[in-house]
Amino acid sequence: MNPKVLVLSMDSSTKKLRPKRLRVPHACDNCRSKKKKCDGKRPCKLCKNAEHECVYSDRRRNVMTPEESEELAPLPPRDVAMKLLWESWNRACVLFRFYHRPSIVKILDSFYEPSQGLTEEQAKARPLIYAILAVGALFAKDDLQEGDVTMREFYQDEGERYFVAAKSMLDVTNIDDVYSIQTMFMLTMFLQCSANLKSCYSYMGIALRAAISEGLHRKNSLVGPTPIEDESKKRLFWTVYKVDIYMNCILGLPQSISQKAVNQELPRDLDDENITSEGCLEQSWGKISSTGLNNEHTKLMLVLSKIHDALYPVLQWNETTYANMLSLQSDLDQWLLQLPMQLKPDYNWVDEAEREEYLKPSKLLHMDYLLARILISKPFIHCIAIEAEEAPHYAFQISVAWNCIQVAHEVVHLAQDMIDGNLLISGYWFSVHTIFYSVTCLMFYQHLLDLSLAKSNGMDVQNDCELGVHILMCLKNGSQAGERSFNVLNSIFKEFNRKTTDLSLQVRATVAPQEPMVTPEELKFFNMESDEYLDRLLKDFLPGEMDLESNFLEELET
Missing domain, CATH: 1.20.58 (Methane Monooxygenase Hydroxylase; Chain G, domain 1)
Incomplete structure (x- = not known):
């Protein structure tokens, strides 16, 4: 009998994520030969402790194509998936809105409906779904007490399993559509939240170059067919671009693309529910959408980029440096002055x-x-x-x-x-x-x-x-x-x-x-x-x- 492992499940009474036990679909060769319980990791715990090579032979009876085969990690129950999606949206991505949430929820729901196989859209969006779940799992740990070390480690493991699944479904040498760029960015967020800046920087570079290759930095990329596609493109470019600015400023690296090369407009200040396939609905008076407040953050990051370009490194003190500092401080003052009242x-x-x-x-x-x-x-x-x-x-x-x-x-x-x-x-x-x-x-x-x-x-x-x-x-x-x-x-x-x-x-x-x-x-x-x-x-x-x-x-x- 195959051993069992923990997976996420929603506790109906507390509405918090808790583990439940499921069977590991495939034990490693070493554990199977010794009839030991295998945790299904690569390497598994027993092989790691014994310093043995951990090998998983292919024991499937039928040869299947990658699209009929199972992911490295199965999707969690729908209520758990929705919880993780919300954790990602409301915690990790507060200042990084790069997709249309109702569309992603609709796609996520489709994976829990009876079907004969994946649709083209499901196949393209599936890595993104897993990447979102990976980041959501990392932030779900914060619902727990600091002393609950076991559960916190469990959430970390779940996030890593979803990350690996998302990464395995991508060809990083061929990132050529909005879904794959969104996935690369979400994987970047996972690495950032895990403090793995080396890989994070590499992934961000792939995402930004792919966005530029697809022309998302230019207005002429907005070709529909609906406002959802156009607004998603604008959100995606500006989010990738500003995080690249962020990382380069912190790491002391040169900017990847000049602001002069960008003529894309900022996303519209609209709640996601006001953006539909048929058109855009008017925003309630005085209400700032999450995209609107993201636009304010983007404007700040553009000032940050100017600061970095003008003052790092400062080779000498002269009138130009003095003028630059006064101008940059004025830019910051203006940004704060024009900030909507609710965000001051x-x-x-x-x-x-x-x-x-x-x-x-x-x-x-x-x-x-x-x-x-x-x-x-x-x-x-x-x-x-x-x-x-x-x-x-x-x-x-x-x-x-x-x-x-x-x-x-x-x-x-x-x-x-x-x-x-x-x-x-x-x-x-x-x-x-x-x-x-x-x-x-x-x-x-x-x-x-x-x-x-x-x-x-x-x-x-x-x-x-x-x-x-x-x-x-x-x-x-x-x-x-x-x-x-x-x-x-x-x-x-x-x-x-x-x-x-x-x-x-x-x-x-x-x-x-x-x-x-x-x-x-x-x-x-x-x-x-x-x-x-x-x-x-x-x-x-x-x-x-x-x-x-x-x-x-x-x-x-x-």
């Missing part, structure tokens, strides 16, 4: 329903707005080591440096507010990056204070550092993604601290050469102390040389 950071909600609909996107928009402000001021943070009275010609750079510290303070307190409201989880990798960077800036300032290399501006920076570390601990403990994020970000910001310290000492030597310089030994000690402080954030889940990448993610790399 200080908006007072009229009623609970409005608050429920707009609170999360408003907070996420605010976090990314603060990221843009940090990126404007980051190149000059080392200037907090000098006083304006000592060097009046550095007054602007000094004010920009202090602004970076102030924004870092705002980020930490916004993050705490979001955690208190259950609006921030470790799967939001970009937000975690912004928080981690802000904490590092604050820690850098605190270390300068400790060494008397900077003066206090009245901020309780020690408290901010402690609060920031507490927030990062909460996010780290939330998932494997949180742990991986910590590991990646720790190495990035150690290098940042070292370089920024060197710049601080150089600028102090230029401005006040009569002051005694920090000796090389003192500088070495300072950098070691900074590294150790960051290391302490990791020590409780890095007891030794631990590989945080799962076997599944290692397999993707090959």
